[in-house]
Amino acid sequence: MSIDSEMIHVEVVYALPQEQRVVSLVVNRELTVEEIIAQSGLLALYPEIDLKVNKVGVYSRNVKLNATVRDQDRIEIYRPLLADPKEIRRKRAEQAAQQAAEAKAK
Numbered sequence: 001m002s003i004d005s006e007m008i009h010v011e012v013v014y015a016l017p018q019e020q021r022v023v024s025l026v027v028n029r030e031l032t033v034e035e036i037i038a039q040s041g042l043l044a045l046y047p048e049i050d051l052k053v054n055k056v057g058v059y060s061r062n063v064k065l066n067a068t069v070r071d072q073d074r075i076e077i078y079r080p081l082l083a084d085p086k087e088i089r090r091k092r093a094e095q096a097a098q099q100a101a102e103a104k105a106k
Helices: 033-040 085-105
Strands: 007-015 020-028 056-058 061-063 074-077
Touching (some): 020 033, 033 056
Antiparallel strands (some): 056 061, 056 074
């Protein structure tokens, strides 16, 4: 196997509300997701990224940091949710019920 056949092209992505940072890399196919993220330089650019907290994935599917990737994969670093989706739906349902009760009382 030649050195070229051991190398793969990947992207590492970190999206913020106002910007999306995409870093394209050529790496050894044996590197883990964690090692590729470290090579991307995103951890230095965005110190708020904590790989113990932030989940990571490949094309929207969660993967472990020790996973390996394939050629042309897109590694995504996810930000923590600001609010629990279940809690938001519950509050909306409560508000809708309250508004319906108020409209009925009129």
